[in-house]
Amino acid sequence: MKNATTAELVDGPLFKRALLGSLSWLTANQEEVNRLNVFPVPDGDTGTNMLLTLQSAVEDIRESDAAEVSKIAALAAHGSLMGARGNSGVILSQIFRGFAKHVQGKAALTPSELADALEEAANAAYRAVIKPTEGTILTVAREAGRAAKNAAQQPDTNVNVVIRADPARHPAGGGRRRRRRLWTAGDPRGVPQDGRGVGDGRAGTGRGRQGRARPAQPGASRGGLGLLHRVPHRG
Amino acid sequence: MSTVEQQREHPGLLRHARDRGRIEVFPSVVAAVAGHAAVSCYGVMGMAARGLRDGVALLLRRDTLDKGVDVREADGQLVIDVYVIVEYGIRITAVASNLQSTVRFEVERLLGVPVGEVNVFVQGVHEERNDG
Numbered sequence: 286m287k288n289a290t291t292a293e294l295v296d297g298p299l300f301k302r303a304l305l306g307s308l309s310w311l312t313a314n315q316e317e318v319n320r321l322n323v324f325p326v327p328d329g330d331t332g333t334n335m336l337l338t339l340q341s342a343v344e345d346i347r348e349s350d351a352a353e354v355s356k357i358a359a360l361a362a363h364g365s366l367m368g369a370r371g372n373s374g375v376i377l378s379q380i381f382r383g384f385a386k387h388v389q390g391k392a393a394l395t396p397s398e399l400a401d402a403l404e405e406a407a408n409a410a411y412r413a414v415i416k417p418t419e420g421t422i423l424t425v426a427r428e429a430g431r432a433a434k435n436a437a438q439q440p441d442t443n444v445n446v447v448i449r450a451d452p453a454r455h456p457a458g459g460g461r462r463r464r465r466r467l468w469t470a471g472d473p474r475g476v477p478q479d480g481r482g483v484g485d486g487r488a489g490t491g492r493g494r495q496g497r498a499r500p501a502q503p504g505a506s507r508g509g510l511g512l513l514h515r516v517p518h519r520g
Numbered sequence: 521m522s523t524v525e526q527q528r529e530h531p532g533l534l535r536h537a538r539d540r541g542r543i544e545v546f547p548s549v550v551a552a553v554a555g556h557a558a559v560s561c562y563g564v565m566g567m568a569a570r571g572l573r574d575g576v577a578l579l580l581r582r583d584t585l586d587k588g589v590d591v592r593e594a595d596g597q598l599v600i601d602v603y604v605i606v607e608y609g610i611r612i613t614a615v616a617s618n619l620q621s622t623v624r625f626e627v628e629r630l631l632g633v634p635v636g637e638v639n640v641f642v643q644g645v646h647e648e649r650n651d652g
Contacts, residue, residue: 325560325618326625369614372562372622379563379610412648413607414562 294393295444297351304343304361311336324418325372334371341368342381353392358385376410376422383409396447400437404430545631547591554600554638555585557626563615568603568643579605579644597636598627604640608647616640 295303311318311332318332342365351357362385365378384406388394394402407426417423436447555567567588569578580588590601602623606615620638627635 325557325622328621366609366611369611371614372618375562375610375614375618382609409648413565413610415565416560418560 293443294395295354295399296393297349297353297357300354300357301346301349301351304339304346304357308336308339308343311339324421330371331373334374335377337370338365338368338374338377341365342378344368354394355385355388355391358388361385373422376426379410379413380406380422380426383407394444396442396444397437399444400430400433400447403433406430545633548586550591550598550600550627550631550633551586551589553627553630554589554591554602554623557623558589558602558604558619559585561615561619561622563607563610563612564604564619565607565646566605568605568641570601570603579646594636597634599637599639600624600627600635601639601641603643605644605646606642608645612642612645616642 315332315336318335319329322329322331342361344364345360346357346364349357349360351360358381362378362381365374365381369375369378384402386409387402387405388398391398403426407423407430410423410426411417414423433447436442558564558567565579567580567585569580569587570590588603590603592599600623602619604619606612619640623638624635627633
């Protein structure tokens with residue numbers, strides 16, 4: 286088995302483990318995500334919707350032993366499309382779709398290809414809405430893409446570094462204040478939008494991509510897409 | 521046109537008797553609220569004019585969003601029809617169901633009037649151009 290910490294490329298099996306890891310993480314944390322759901326309708330089902338969408342996304346992947354990352358990504362895109370539930374689920378499916386389109390025909394991704402794919406996934410998600418609301422999964426996807434891109438440009442980088450790229454440390458960032466502004470957009474009380482929840486879902490993806498395909502431990506993450514654990518909990 | 525004449529022209533408009541006078545909200549206002557809620561929904565690329573023109577859905581501009589919404593009253597509750605164009609490649613039933621709950625929530629939140637039904641009519645699909 287490929288050692289995740291020294292992985293040079295993201296191939297099919299690694300991406301598969303990543304997605305399964307995300308699913309484990311979200312399964313363990315769906316209630317917390319539900320509690321954060323205030324936009325557009327505060328009905329507290331974001332975590333559940335996202336979990337159902339992700340479950341559908343990985344359904345066919347479990348049986349697949351495809352070596353190419355493109356095949357796993359295509360299965361995820363199709364599965365999430367079919368099982369999309371709620372706004373966050375629909376957006377998640379569009380993110381998978383953008384990712385899958387970008388990696389079409391590729392057997393494995395280099396760090397910079399992975400970063401490009403993450404960025405393109407976010408762009409695709411933004412293209413399917415007229416009035417994007419910041420502080421939702423869209424913001425998380427975009428910032429994660431930017432951070433990954435930035436990390437990929439550093440010398441001696443590897444896939445793991447790209448995955449763990451922290452949007453909060455993005456040069457264009459501005460640290461916690463900017464993060465809070467983004468994360469709480471649209472809500473006058475400053476309550477994190479469901480974007481945080483969605484962010485946690487992506488955090489799971491990030492962690493999974495590092496190859497930890499086991500039930501994730503909340504709070505065990507350092508940096509990476511798991512940054513949202515450190516956002517002040519004000520809901 | 522006087523207010524009284526307008527009222528005669530809009531038999532379906534909402535009326536609320538209040539101790540200190542009346543508050544009336546015209547259906548076009550409900551339609552505007554519903555229209556804005558609709559275009560904030562993920563996957564909705566625009567409102568469409570009711571009915572097809574030469575078999576083609578007409579995308580409405582931002583200032584005429586309410587033209588893509590029909591509002592009527594039934595048994596003291598609002599029935600809202602929304603005509604939209606959605607992005608190609610997303611599960612349309614999921615978008616439509618999100619649309620229903622968002623429109624209902626926003627109209628009830630802003631106007632305080634119970635919404636009985638939100639009917640979604642998908643008039644067309646839009647495909648992004650710079651698709652890689």
